[in-house]
Amino acid sequence: MTERPAQPDPMLVVNNLCVAFPDRNGGWVDAVRNVSFTLGRERLGIVGESGSGKSQTGRAIMGLTAPGGRVSATELAFNGVDLLRCGTQERRALRGGRMAMVLQDPKFSLNPVMTIGAQIVETLRAHQEVSASVARNRTLQALEAVQIDDAQRVYKLYPHEVSGGMGQRAMIAMMLIADPDLLIADEPTSALDVTVQLQVLSILDTLVAQRGMGLIFVSHDLRLVSTFCDRILVMYAGRVIEELHSGDLASARHPYTQGLLNCLPQLGQSRHPLPTLNRQPQWAV
Numbered sequence: 001m002t003e004r005p006a007q008p009d010p011m012l013v014v015n016n017l018c019v020a021f022p023d024r025n026g027g028w029v030d031a032v033r034n035v036s037f038t039l040g041r042e043r044l045g046i047v048g049e050s051g052s053g054k055s056q057t058g059r060a061i062m063g064l065t066a067p068g069g070r071v072s073a074t075e076l077a078f079n080g081v082d083l084l085r086c087g088t089q090e091r092r093a094l095r096g097g098r099m100a101m102v103l104q105d106p107k108f109s110l111n112p113v114m115t116i117g118a119q120i121v122e123t124l125r126a127h128q129e130v131s132a133s134v135a136r137n138r139t140l141q142a143l144e145a146v147q148i149d150d151a152q153r154v155y156k157l158y159p160h161e162v163s164g165g166m167g168q169r170a171m172i173a174m175m176l177i178a179d180p181d182l183l184i185a186d187e188p189t190s191a192l193d194v195t196v197q198l199q200v201l202s203i204l205d206t207l208v209a210q211r212g213m214g215l216i217f218v219s220h221d222l223r224l225v226s227t228f229c230d231r232i233l234v235m236y237a238g239r240v241i242e243e244l245h246s247g248d249l250a251s252a253r254h255p256y257t258q259g260l261l262n263c264l265p266q267l268g269q270s271r272h273p274l275p276t277l278n279r280q281p282q283w284a285v
């Protein structure tokens with residue numbers, strides 16, 4: 001484990017982040033609207049329904065917004081670096097190095113024509129000067145750290161030769177190889193069965209606790225986020241409608257969050273008829 005230089009806290013400052021995409025009629029559709037938050041060496045969860053802007057928030061921070069998309073903010077700073085004004089090269093050096101993102105679908109993130117081992121080695125050597133043999137050993141260790149038992153074999157496999165869950169873990173190994181300060185994990189456990197899901201969460205937990213990493217954990221699963229994260233942002237229609245400490249979920253004030261909580265199954269309670277969430281048009285304003 002390498003000693004880290006002192007970094008400003010909070011490491012990430014996001015003020016009034018907006019992301020918009022062109023629509024077919026020459027106008028713009030707002031995907032993210034005035035999102036503001038800060039992140040220290042902690043676990044921040046972002047929850048919200050499909051299309052609420054969770055992934056686009058993460059992508060904008062990483063500089064991975066799709067071409068044509070428009071990103072603006074009054075402040076977007078990482079470890080004191082102004083992300084809106086830094087050049088493409090500086091951005092690229094940060095990505096995969098000091099900041100990394102596990103994308104929602106690992107199929108699109110792994111290179112199909114390179115073995116898993118070779119691409120993790122390449123990521124490491126793009127950010128740190130290490131010899132080929134050190135890179136290979138660190139890659140094997142990284143694969144073992146995400147609970148891939150036969151790391152030597154998986155190292156030599158191509159992405160299409162591994163299961164979805166194993167691909168997702170290989171992706172997490174690749175994102176952690178350069179020892180980032182900030183990891184954005186977008187639904188990192190959605191393709192995993194419950195036992196492996198818990199293992200992956202415990203790996204991320206250790207990294208936050210032992211290496212002082214900041215984690216943004218994106219999920220639609222309010223229960224998972226509330227047990228795993230310190231703080232939660234609830235998004236709806238591109239906005240953060242509520243920010244809560246995980247322990248304070250019961251005192252959520254926004255009717256959308258209250259509705260989500262009400263829909264969670266509870267042990268020992270009859271759920272007939274099943275509760276549904278009645279969305280109100282004014283929530284999206």
Ligand SMILES: Nc1ncnc2c1ncn2[C@@H]1O[C@H](COP(=O)(O)OP(=O)(O)OP(=O)(O)O)[C@@H](O)[C@H]1O
Pocket residue numbers: 021022029030031032048049050051052053054055056057066104220
């Ligand atoms: N390339 C794009 N062009 C146009 N609109 C886009 C593009 N990418 C995303 N959007 C829109 O931005 C909005 C937010 O999408 P985003 O992917 O952030 O949702 P999400 O909260 O991550 O949802 P999910 O839980 O389904 O992953 C959606 O309305 C989506 O249609």
Ligand SMILES: [Mg+2]
Pocket residue numbers: 054055056104186
């Ligand atoms: Mg998403």
